[in-house]
Amino acid sequence: MLAVFAVIGFIIGFSKTSIGGVAAIGVAVAALVMPAKESTAAILAVLIVGDLVAIRFFGRHVDWSLLRSLVPAVVPGLVLGTLFLAWVSDEVLRRSIGAMILALVALQLWARWRRDGHEQGRRSRADHPLMAAITGTAAGFTTMTANAAGSVMTLYFAAKGVDKARFVGSFAWFFLGVNLAKVPFSVGLGLMTWADVGRAVIVVPAVVLGGLAGRALLRRLRQEQFEVAVLLGSGLAGLLLVTS
Template sequence: MLDLMPWAWALLALAAAIVGVSKTALPGASTISVAIFAAFLPARTSTGALLILLIVGDVFALLTYRRHAHWPTLLRLAPPVAAGIALGALFLAFASNAIVKPVIGVILLGMVAITLWRRRSASTDAITHTNLSATIGYGTLGGFTTMVANAGGPVMSMYLLAMRTPVKVFLGTAAWFFAIVNIIKLPILVGLGLITVPVLLLDAVLIPLVVVGALLGRWMIPRIHQALFDRIVLILTIVGAAYLLIP
């Protein structure tokens, strides 16, 4: 797996840097990293390799935004997310990513469409804490997609955007959410044989790029307005979802 062409290493390095940026500035951007890793590594192996880098990025996200999380939102999401993770682990044990990739892509595009429709409808308010069906739906899908393909970021981004969450609260809530979820996923992927010595060696080479990306994101975020932030998240979600639909 380490015997890759120089341009493949360059793209993996870019993907690692994007992981860092996604953790401190642009949630949903990590879907691009998912696509790059899946393109150059065996599909199931890419899930384990990327998880380690995501956990490194989580450390920087927590250092930056740990005080801004909205804990009631996290507690409401916990049960459906746990159910989604369990379903994803079961699915990953038996199915190939070739099957699940287009399914996730369709789900993400559907969520983008719903979010845009809600925002353009004058009669529709933001999702609130009383909207149980939305919490269950987004939470379950978020747990499932993050377990299967590390692609839960766009799902949770759509949920937090639909709630009209301010930027720093958005990033703080997402930081704690994925830090907890990714630690839960780690022993599961080890048990499935997706995190091995070659995977750890690959990650050791790429971790410095995650750090660079995280620091770049911390520089960027004070310069991004709420409306621009929302648009970037939506665009990155659409790009990532579209890639997942490619056979």
């Protein structure tokens, strides 16, 4: 099991410093080797380690104005996610989140297809306060239920045209706060234990290696390539959750 979590740790570290949606691949792998609800808590500490690694590399690029519009809506999403976890089955949980991610990817692909000559209009819609509220709530819900909010946030940041360094830096700070906020909810549901924390400590080297690999890739990707990779990673994560 530790070997599996080392692989998951590498994937998470890689995603935190490069293509955010790819983290959901690690989530899907964890859900395949243990019950889905338990897996969400089991990798929470690993995700926090990944956030810290990403902050070490890209934290100075954070855009606080971008995050301030999202944070107020996250807490309602966390509460809704906690209630959902209390009664939904593992299978329904995985497939619901996967279907949501695939729908968001399809919407973003449609927006990219239509954006030629309408770039400013696309940006203005993404800047609407209602879009920030919807994204914040969806991020809180999906991160609490399946640690899959990375795909939600990557699609939102991509729609706003956030450059890749600011993207990764803001992403890291946002999820460090959100993941720390999830800890009491997970403990209250009886899902997170000290064993999960110990496992995260053991796989720290794998997370750091993944973070270094992700940073190396990010430096080589052009902005357009980065946006395409984000969509592909999110789509793959959604498919894994729906079919696992």
